[in-house]
Amino acid sequence: MSPLHARLRQLRTQAGHPQLTSPLATARAGCGVATAKDHTLANTSLSPEVRRLLQRHAHLKRGPAYLASTDRDVPGIELSPGLRYTETCVDWLKPPVIIDAGFARVKPVHHQRLLHFDTETTGLAGGTGTRAFMIGAADWVDGRFRIRQLTITSMAAEAAMLRTFAAWVGDDSVLVSYNGKCYDAPLLATRYRLARLANPLLGLAHIDLLHPVRRHWKGQWENCRLATAERQLLGVVREDDLPGSEAPAAWLTYLRGGAAKNLRRVAAHNAQDLKSLAGVLLRMAGMV
Amino acid sequence: MNALPDRYDTADELVLRAPSDGRTLAQRLSKRYAARITGAFVVPGRKGSFAPLPEDLPPALATALRSRGIEQLYSHQAQAWAASQAGEHVAVVTPTASGKSLCYTLPVITAAMANRAKALYLFPTKALAQDQVAELLELNNAGELGVKAFTFDGDTPGDARQAIRLHGDIVVSNPDMLHQAILPHHTKWAQFFENLRYVVIDEVHTYRGVFGSHVANVIRRLKRVCAFYGVTPQFILCSATIGNPHEHAEALIEDAVTAITESGAPTGDQHVLLWNPPVVNPDLGLRASARSQTNRIARLAIKSGMKTLVFAQSRSMVEVLTKYLKDVFDHDPRKPPRIRAYRGGYLPKERRAAERAMRAGSIDGIVSTSALELGVDIGSLDVVVLNGYPGSVAATWQRFGRAGRRQQSALGVLVASSHPLDQYLVRHPEFFQGATPEHARIQPDQPLILLDHIRCAAFELPFNGDEMFGTEVATPWLEVLGEEGVLHREGERWEWIADSYPAIAVSLRSVADGNFVVVDRTDGRQTIIAEVDYSAAAVTLYEGAIHMIQSTPYQVERLDWEGRKAYVTRTQVDYYTDAIDYTRLKVLDCFDSSHAGAGEAHHGEVHVVRHVPGYKKIRFYSHENIGYGPVNLPDQELHTTAVWWQLPQAVLDAVFEQRQQALDGFLGAANALHLVATVAVMAEARDLQKSVGSGDGAWFVSADRQGRGQLRGTDGQPAALAADAPFTPTVYLYDAFPGGIGHSEPLFQRREDLIAQSVSLIERCDCRAGCPACVGPVLAADEHAAEARSADPQNEAAEAGTPKVLALRVLALLVAL
Structure with missing residues (x-):
């Protein structure tokens, strides 16, 4: 001390x-x-x-000592120092060419314009002190579901992550998220502002599935969390899922030199969230 | 022997036949009540000094001003305009009602009109913020200037906030909102910050002590965020008259400031009377109540056709005085009321109505709490009566300044209550005349306050390399936060990493978040009615304590020390409680020393251990001790700064026959010094503490049941000193906050003054042997001795031993040669 x-x-x-x-x-x-x-x-x-x-x-004095761990394996390739990238394509549901998004009060949209996204953050406190350490984004490419994830293993890599994600967003992208309007999008807006970068999400159409799910099933389900929606609508049951609330600690442990195990579980959790976003969207679009 | 209130008819002889001015009333009162008036003086009026509207003012704004009847500026407004246009930070220090707000309104609106530049206004209270926005809107509407002003505070609804961030030209808020809501979300305010040109901070004299030290750090954070957005806003500060406005403004914003201290607003002569209620019991030093005197003066003034404002110290006193005056003036319900009350706790609508009625002149008397002290506009007044000393000379002048807008002479009367501080001040008219009101002090680098704000600042923006925060390199503090686990260091950069929102945990009104809340359980409900600093809890919130809030007594029923809660119920008692405080001090480090007469004065760091074994019950007014109660609380430890005085053993042995007398003398001297010092540094009495002990912490002295100094050992048990043991009694004044909040250094600077003032305080006290207003509580035995002495002038021994005499003897030894 x-x-x-x-x-x-x-x-x-x-x-x-x-x-x-x-x-x-x-x-x-x-x-x-x-x-x-x-x-x-x-x-x-x-x-x-x-x-x-x-x-x-x-x-x-030297900086703080770390609880060193030998398990330091974060999947993916290193795009730049501290920025890991993974990409997987899965044969998932078959989307219609034009998706009727009227349930979310959005005009019919070509499925290739959809960009599903979800961030993992250092906490829920809000304000300028909370950051995303992982951004997952998924879209339909040639009928297959492409999941791309960016993870930073150092603070300094944040700007590179934000730039890379910005390149994935098109001018006509339609965002798909779960509570993203109130949480992920404003948080990223803050991060882009702090990094002095333009916010790529500004002005884009955004389907936040939380609201239509609430309108339909509030009072019928025990809650309207994504995990509930995916179980009710898609029959998804997660195994060995790391609760979202443990994500901040998982990253912090790794950042301080600890084991990467839970960080890998965060990535798996994030990938499942993205799949469920697409599933819930298609399910709701098909109900109309 | 009773000189209790005169009857109405004798008082009414004084009623002036024709409506008149403050001078005539002052003269009549002085003649009739000469014995009660301890000081009378006149602050001469001033002719107005004017300047034309500046030529570089936008024509639309000039037109708007003219349409509001403003054809020219006061000289200080013109100076403020010139300084602001020259790009300087400005501090405007002029009296109440001198048109301060135009000093910042003109540059702010001009900049908003010219290039949509933004301004942030900070006011200490919400009510002032709302008044300011109303004023801005009126001016804006008068000239169709297109400038948008909004308040942004805790009451602002969520959906309005976004619009205010984006479209507000002038955002009117308070330091707490800036600290907890704006800075930690500065990215949402990016547009606002990118265009921020002016920061206006009004009433800066209220930012002193702990609160001021916090606000100075909030300003550091504001500047840091501004730098991120590439702006360096100009500061315009306004202050009421204090002793060091220029220095204080520069201390707050840590930059050079142009001070404008000459008001160009015309004023009439201001007559001031200091009024001490007549003594009704000379043995106990007991006087008639301030309330009866205030009522009498106000009645006279209103009957003489003068618009009168009465300031009372508490809401309930406002109601009592209002009732007394209404009984006289508003007994006919068919007529519109002539008397009104004004205080916090009324709805804004009611207060606005009272303000309008005052401005329209339909009200003859208004009774208010400090709510009217700050800039609320209520029009012209002739007489201000203060029911009790408001706590500082600066506030006294600010309240007096409410009268005399009509360029005719006004009258201000300060009626002293029985409180020791009131009694001290009313006997020292030179304190008011000397025109050196208190200095506002801040200590932004107080370690705990600094750490809290570096924490908040790191949340707002990462720290880089050897970045400075205020005057300190932030690195060691960042390391502390790193060890705590809230910051992560990567290379030269320190980033916030914790899942928490630090500003929520930092209150600008206290040193750390260990505060106790006081919960009222009267009528079965649980209401939080007050907050008490951790350091004051042990001496004010013990079980059985009578805790006064707005002069309503509450009794503490249960103290939950771990949960930081005190449960109280309203009660009706005729006594208050006073903790028996066994405080030991040990000097750790001496920063500075100097000779003080035959002894020495020092300033340095001390270790304080405070033990509260019980409390005394003391009857109101008579200050008799009517009982005791036990207290069972852990000891308090404190590292803080102090100033202390010591006399060498040889000197004491030569002057005092017995060591007991020296101890009694030191206790009395400590009481007087504490009183004087509290006034000198504009401190709350509980923020500054006193103690008497040995220089090395081996023993300390507390008053026993007879009020005599009892020597106690480190275990708190009564002890006797061996005849050959070293004997160096020491009187300490110490800062009651861990780490200190900067009171002791200025006290050391003024050490000679403090001793001299303490001597005069005791010498001029009307009591015989000693009283709470000079050397401490009433001592029955000494009263009798003093009486014996006055009955038998030959009995010198009887008077030689009174605490008053002993305290004066100690102080005389410390008077600079």
């Missing part, structure tokens, strides 16, 4: 703040990385001289 940290921890406790938990510091102490020397400075005063001393001291 750095002296400044110890100092602040002490002050915060005195101010009635609950004890700080520092998973990294604890882990490091367990690994014997923490140095006893750190504590000798912990009770020094806040005079400017000491503050400067602390800063110099902190300057020389």
